[in-house]
Amino acid sequence: MLEINKGIGKPVEFRGLKGTYLYLSVGIVISSLLLALTLYGLFGLNTYLATLIVIGSALGGIWFCIRLSAKYGVSGLLKLEATRNQPKAILISSANPFAQLRETKRSKSSNRIATAGR
Structure with missing residues (x-):
């Protein structure tokens, strides 16, 4: 019997490009077409030169x-972006939040349970 849902959970793949990279490359191709319209239509650049620039940028x-x-x-680009957005260090200029934690009162029942195990 054939498996119906054999591709569920796998990333989209086309010629070695998986997931996010496939969508990124499609965006590059579409933007290169817009570049061709801009170079040839608005600036009146030579057809061969515009084609060479567009094909070079798309292939690159x-x-x-x-x-x-x-x-x-597959998901490494997202992980790389997440690590870039993390702060290098967390600087605390005041000890007031920690002083408030220390001053919280605990119930006596939790103290008995903690001391009973010692």
Whole structure:
């Protein structure tokens, strides 16, 4: 019998590009088409020069995506971005929050349970 849902839970893949990198490369191709419209239509650049610039930028962007996909894996780019957004250090300029924690009162029943185990 054939398995119906054999692709569920796997990332989208096309020629080695998986997940986020596939969507990123599609965005690069679409933006290169917009670049072609801009170079040829608005600026009146030579057709061959505009085509060369667009194809070079599209191939370079896709090559970069393939390199990132091989280096970081499926969700590695998201993990890399998350580590970049973390603070290097947490600086505390006042001890007041910790003093308030120390001054909280505990119930006597929890103290008995804690001392009974000693």
